[in-house]
Amino acid sequence: MMFDRAADPWVIVLLNLPALVIIVLAYIWVGLNEAAAIGAVALNKLPVTVVTIREGVRALDTRLDEMAHVFSFSPMKRLAHVAAPQLAPYFAAATRAGLSLVWKIVLVVELMGRPNGVGFEINTAFQLFDVPLLLAYALPFTAIMLVIETFAVQPFERYVSRWRPRAA
Amino acid sequence: MTRLISLVALFALWQIAADFANPRLLPGPMTVLTAMRSEAASGALFQALGVTLARVAAAFVLAMAVGSRLAKPWDAI
Numbered sequence: 721m722m723f724d725r726a727a728d729p730w731v732i733v734l735l736n737l738p739a740l741v742i743i744v745l746a747y748i749w750v751g752l753n754e755a756a757a758i759g760a761v762a763l764n765k766l767p768v769t770v771v772t773i774r775e776g777v778r779a780l781d782t783r784l785d786e787m788a789h790v791f792s793f794s795p796m797k798r799l800a801h802v803a804a805p806q807l808a809p810y811f812a813a814a815t816r817a818g819l820s821l822v823w824k825i826v827l828v829v830e831l832m833g834r835p836n837g838v839g840f841e842i843n844t845a846f847q848l849f850d851v852p853l854l855l856a857y858a859l860p861f862t863a864i865m866l867v868i869e870t871f872a873v874q875p876f877e878r879y880v881s882r883w884r885p886r887a888a
Numbered sequence: 889m890t891r892l893i894s895l896v897a898l899f900a901l902w903q904i905a906a907d908f909a910n911p912r913l914l915p916g917p918m919t920v921l922t923a924m925r926s927e928a929a930s931g932a933l934f935q936a937l938g939v940t941l942a943r944v945a946a947a948f949v950l951a952m953a954v955g956s957r958l959a960k961p962w963d964a965i
Contacts, residue, residue, distance in 0.1 A: 723960060754943075761947035762954070769955025777959060814952065822948045826940060837940040841932070852915045856923035861937060 724774070734767040739825050743832055752833045761825045768821060769814045776810025808880035816873050823865050 743760045750756035780803065788798045830839025838861045845854035899917055906916035915923075927933035 727958075758943060758947045758950065761943070762950040765947065765951035766955050766958070769951055770958045773956055773959035811956070814955070818951060819944075819948060822951070823940075823944045826943045826947060830940065830943070836936060837943065838936045839940065841936050849912070851913060852919050852923035853927070855915070855920040856927050857933065857936060859920065860924065860933065861940065864937065864941065 727770075731767045731770055734763070735771070739764045739828065743825075743829050747833045754834075757826075757829045757834055761822055761829055764825050765818045765822050769818055772814040772817065773807065773810050776807045779810075780806050805880075805883055809877070809884065812873075812877035812880050816869070816877060819865070819869065819873060823861075827861075 742763050746756040746760035746763070750759065784802050784806070785798075788802045793802065826837075827839035827842065830837040831843045832839075834840055838857050841857045842854055845851070845857065903916050906914050906919075911919070924933065
């Protein structure tokens with residue numbers, strides 16, 4: 721509980737700090753390099769992950785905890801059979817929300833300070849006002865992310881939520 | 889099936905809109921496909937896609953790993 725109260729302002733500040741601010745600061749402080757680019761994107765997604773999974777931790781069923789206690793489960797067994805299945809849907813939700821957030825921010829990061837990648841090519845297209853070129857890069861990338869979302873993320877989400885009476 | 893029809897309808901609408909719009913502002917699907925093909929032929933398209941996907945993967949894994957840990961799931965155990 722103390723952790724929640726202490727971490728709350730940090731999470732809210734990070735949640736509401738615009739992605740652009742984090743990116744610019746990362747590039748200024750760390751330099752125009754790969755570490756700054758990836759770090760800035762990860763930092764943008766971090767609070768969303770924390771909030772979502774923390775919500776799952778809060779929603780853990782205490783009755784199942786008591787059951788595990790009564791049957792004197794070992795800590796490992798409790799993690800694998802009591803906590804992990806309950807947290808998995810939240811992890812899946814964080815994955816889904818996170819992936820879509822990350823791939824959008826990666827393009828901005830590339831546009832601002834990387835010499836390659838889809839974001840860089842879109843910047844080139846912007847400077848030339850070349851709309852076909854812009855779409856030629858944007859659409860295949862969107863299609864790839866759509867395929868990952870449909871054939872990897874959603875089945876994963878369904879799989880880990882299968883114990884729920886109403887599946888995701 | 890419904891999704892496929894809806895996707896085809898999207899492309900049809902795009903084509904119709906492009907027929908009326910300034911081609912510099914809204915090129916039709918075929919123009920974009922041509923641009924895509926020339927970028928793919930030079931290899932630039934795949935190189936950009938690969939680099940960007942690698943960045944997405946790295947940032948995603950980093951954020952999920954650190955984020956899951958910060959959420960303190962062991963509180964429950």
